[in-house]
Every structure is written in C-alpha cells, then in structure tokens.
Amino acid sequence: MKCADFERYCEDWLSGVAGEEFEAHLRSCDRCREAAGDLAGTRALFALFRADPPEPSQGFWVRLEGGLTEADRKAEFWTSLTLAAQRAVVALGVLALGLGLWIWTHPAPPVAAFDAPQT
Numbered sequence: 001m002k003c004a005d006f007e008r009y010c011e012d013w014l015s016g017v018a019g020e021e022f023e024a025h026l027r028s029c030d031r032c033r034e035a036a037g038d039l040a041g042t043r044a045l046f047a048l049f050r051a052d053p054p055e056p057s058q059g060f061w062v063r064l065e066g067g068l069t070e071a072d073r074k075a076e077f078w079t080s081l082t083l084a085a086q087r088a089v090v091a092l093g094v095l096a097l098g099l100g101l102w103i104w105t106h107p108a109p110p111v112a113a114f115d116a117p118q119t
Helices: 003-015 020-028 030-050 058-105
Strands: none
Touching: 003 020, 003 030, 020 030
16 A cells, blocks of 8 residues: 555554554554544544533523513613603703794893993
C-alpha cells in the first residue's frame, strides 16, 4: 500500500474494518500513522458532540420558573409605569394647550410708559 491510498481506506480504518495491508502501512509509515492519530482524535471529539445532552435537574426547572415569574413581575411594573407616564404626558399636553389658549384669548393690558421722576 502507498501513502496515496491512505485517504481511500482511512474511513474503513476508523470504522474498524480496515485490512491488514492498511494496518501494516500504518506501522511502517510515520506520516500516515500521525495523520491516522489526528483523524481518530477528531472523530472522538465529534462523537462527544453527537452525544445526547444531560437532562436538567429538578432544581433547574424550579429556578427557571422562579426567574420567569420574577421577570413577569418586573415587566408588569414597567408596563404600569409606562401607562402612568403616557397619562402624564397627555395631561401635560392638555394643560399646555389650555394655557396657550387662555393666553391667546386674554391679551395682557397695555403697559403704560414709565415716567421717570424729575430731579
């Protein structure tokens, strides 16, 4: 077997069905043996990614529910505060409009000229 045949048979070797000729080549060729070691390590790493994730503990679900409840409570506070702010803005707008209308309909009396005292 030649080094050029390594890529063709390495998948079989990783699956455990490589022939004796491939195994003999790995024993005699440092470059292919190193490449095979790298492939085996990579395959083992990918096997970890495919593993099923662990199930969360019951305590996790309790903490999650408590956190969500707390988040909902804070959201309700900010929603009510937003509603109060909207009402305050509308009230200030109405007040400003009313004050402007009153000033427009009630002009100030003319100011008399100021006579300075004679010295």
